[in-house]
Structure formats: structure tokens, C-alpha cells
Amino acid sequence: MAIPQTYRAVRFHEYGDAGVLNVEELPLTAPGPGEVLVEVRAAGINPGEIAIRSGATKDLFPATFPSGQGSDLAGVVLAVGDGVEDPQVGEEVLGWSGARSSQASHVVVPAGQLIPKPAALGWEEAGALYVAGVTAYAAVRAVTPIAGDTVAVSAAAGGVGSLVVQMLRARGVRVLGIASQANREWLEGLGVVLVEYGDGLAGRLREAAGADGIDAFIDLFGPEYVELAVELGIPRHRIETVISFEAAARLGVKAEGSAGATSQEVLADVADRVATRDLNLLVAATYPLEKVADAFRDLERRHTRGKIVLIP
Structure with a gap:
């Protein structure tokens, strides 16, 4: 698979309302040892990200500017770093970023933060699954x-x-x-x-x-x-x-x-239950990555049934 030299990512340079969010083009770095490069197909958004971006939780969860955003992700593995045996290039995965970086076209994360995407799970569901x-x-x-x-x-x-x-x-x-x-x-x-x-x-x-x-x-x-x-x-x-x-x-x-519940085992259990329809994960709306500010304005109305998902 071809690996691009740049990628698009949501960033903000100061605390504020949704208007401080922008999509910027940045150099794409190769995955290091134990890491995986994922081409993101879907990334959910969450109320906690509003609190971080607005500065409401800056004493507990301070942002370092410029800050990326996002934990939820699902996509396709483009490259793996040294020592990674699983997942493999070309595999469909879902998981999380602990570095506020998943709302992007590509993301590098540790291999231990990914699981295989069940075939029955759609991209939007998979990309919205981790935090919720x-x-x-x-x-x-x-x-x-x-x-x-x-x-x-x-x-x-x-x-x-x-x-x-x-x-x-x-x-x-x-x-x-x-x-x-x-x-x-x-x-x-x-x-x-x-x-x-x-x-x-x-x-x-x-x-x-x-x-x-x-x-x-x-x-x-x-x-x-x-x-x-x-x-x-x-x-x-x-x-x-x-x-x-x-x-x-x-x-x-x-x-x-x-x-307290973040692990591959818990995420795999929930993903399997959604894939088999034991649980129904509702996707309320999708937005292109470039409309990230509109997506958060929608979420901030606090009347959404289910999840809102960004599509890079």
C-alpha cells in the first residue's frame, strides 16, 4: 500500500468553542517499534473532547498546543513498526489513541491499542465504538x-x-x-x-x-x-x-x-456484541473531517441519540 508523505488532522491552538477547530496538513511519520500506521476510515467524537477543548477540564486534562483531538478510530493498517507481528498490513482494525490524535486521515498508535474489526461491523460503528x-x-x-x-x-x-x-x-x-x-x-x-x-x-x-x-x-x-x-x-x-x-x-x-475498562479484551467483547446485534450502537450522524466544527456544534446541543462520527 502506498504511504503518503502528509496527512490531515484536526488541531486547535487555543482553548475555545468549536470555532477553534481546524483541519491541517502535516508531515506523516513512519511507525516506530511496536507501533502501527492506520489509514482512518471513521473516528467518533465525544463530549469529553468538548470539555478538553473548551478548557473546562484543563486542571485535570490540560492541552499542549497545538493539540490534536480524538480517541476513537477504525481503519486499515498501512505499515507496522519493528517487532509488530499483529496486526498486519492490510488488516481492518479498530481501537483507540491515547494521544488525542484519531480525528485525522492517518494515525500512528501502539499495536496493543488495536483489535481486528469484526467483518459484520460497519466502519461508522467501528469508528464510534471505543469511548462509548x-x-x-x-x-x-x-x-x-x-x-x-x-x-x-x-x-x-x-x-x-x-x-x-x-x-x-x-x-x-x-x-x-x-x-x-x-x-x-x-x-x-x-x-x-x-x-x-x-x-x-x-x-x-x-x-x-x-x-x-x-x-x-x-x-x-x-x-x-x-x-x-x-x-x-x-x-x-x-x-x-x-x-x-x-x-x-x-x-x-x-x-x-x-x-478503568480500557483493554483489548473489553473492546473486543463489546465489538463482538455489537457485530452480532446483541447491542445496537446508534450512529446519529456523520460529517466529513473538514466539517469537524459543525459536528461538535451538533453534539453540543446535547440531544443526539447515539454517536456522531467523522469520516476522513
Whole structure:
């Protein structure tokens, strides 16, 4: 396969809104020992990238300028560095970048951050899978659900939430999905009880839960839901947030995001379940790489059902 001398990558040179994002042409370097060069076919975008780019999490996750962006990726192996036996040139793969670099036409990553792409998995699904898949896996694991439990989930129709509710239902859990009325039909089709967000949410959750109450809470949106879970009297060791780190530390609840579940084994398990349709990974929209700012403006409206994916 021909290897180009340059590649296109999303970059930003200062903190700000989506308007600071640009696609730049840069020299393409060969993979080093243990590394793999991938021609990217699809790369998902995530809310955490908004927080990093805006500077909202700069104390925890500072950016070094100019900064690249992106963790999710799927593509075709173009070259491998010394010592790499698997994957091989020409193989279709999916995986992750730990260097904020996957939103690009090409990316170099360690071989241990890639798995074979199941043939039944489309490029868009594969490219959107890593962050949502392993985060959902970690969030569900954190609250130790068992059949018969009632678990509330905020942002239940989002990229992570749509997988969380399906994983919980597969375990025989009764799920209270906090979302808008626009998502009622889809959530109820999964066996999820829709509880509309907004004023009076605590009362609606108590009513939906019934006499046995809520056993666990997974927050995928913001600190107000962590505070709500505590207010509802849910045991703190069964409250999980993947986004509200300050609230988790202050209130003594769990914050076990993607880092705790990131491995080839977990990613392969989730990929196989999506490929066999045991899980449905929703792709809400696709954008060409050059429209990355528009893609993030879409995501920032916070009403997306499923994932938004960039196509280089």
C-alpha cells in the first residue's frame, strides 16, 4: 500500500468553542517499534473532547498546543513498526489513541491499542465504538447490577447511555431512563421506562421506581444528577458518574470511566456484541473531517441519540 508523505488532522491552538477547530496538513511519520500506521476510515467524537477543548477540564486534562483531538478510530493498517507481528498490513482494525490524535486521515498508535474489526461491523460503528463501549462497560460494572434491580440512568439515549441501558437490560435490570419525550418510543422499545428530565424529576423517579425504590444510579450528564442520586437516598457505593469528577470526590461516589475498562479484551467483547446485534450502537450522524466544527456544534446541543462520527 502506498504511504503518503502528509496527512490531515484536526488541531486547535487555543482553548475555545468549536470555532477553534481546524483541519491541517502535516508531515506523516513512519511507525516506530511496536507501533502501527492506520489509514482512518471513521473516528467518533465525544463530549469529553468538548470539555478538553473548551478548557473546562484543563486542571485535570490540560492541552499542549497545538493539540490534536480524538480517541476513537477504525481503519486499515498501512505499515507496522519493528517487532509488530499483529496486526498486519492490510488488516481492518479498530481501537483507540491515547494521544488525542484519531480525528485525522492517518494515525500512528501502539499495536496493543488495536483489535481486528469484526467483518459484520460497519466502519461508522467501528469508528464510534471505543469511548462509548468501554465507558458503558465500566459504568455498568461500577454499580454491580443484578437481575431485579432498578437502576436510573441520566442521558439514557446518548452515545454512552444507549449502550448502558442495553447492557443493563441484558442483565435483567429494570431501567429508568432519564431523557426527553422524543426518545420515548426508542427507549420503551428496549424495555426502558422513560422518565422525562426537568423540574420535578426526583418525584417522577420515585413514582416510576415504586415502593422498592432505586437501587443504583449511573450519571452520564452532569453533577446535578450525582446530587440528585444522593438526595434520593441511593447508597453512594452504587452511584456512578463518568463525567462529574468534582462532584464524585465531594460526595464520595464512584467515577469509573473509560480508563478503568480500557483493554483489548473489553473492546473486543463489546465489538463482538455489537457485530452480532446483541447491542445496537446508534450512529446519529456523520460529517466529513473538514466539517469537524459543525459536528461538535451538533453534539453540543446535547440531544443526539447515539454517536456522531467523522469520516476522513
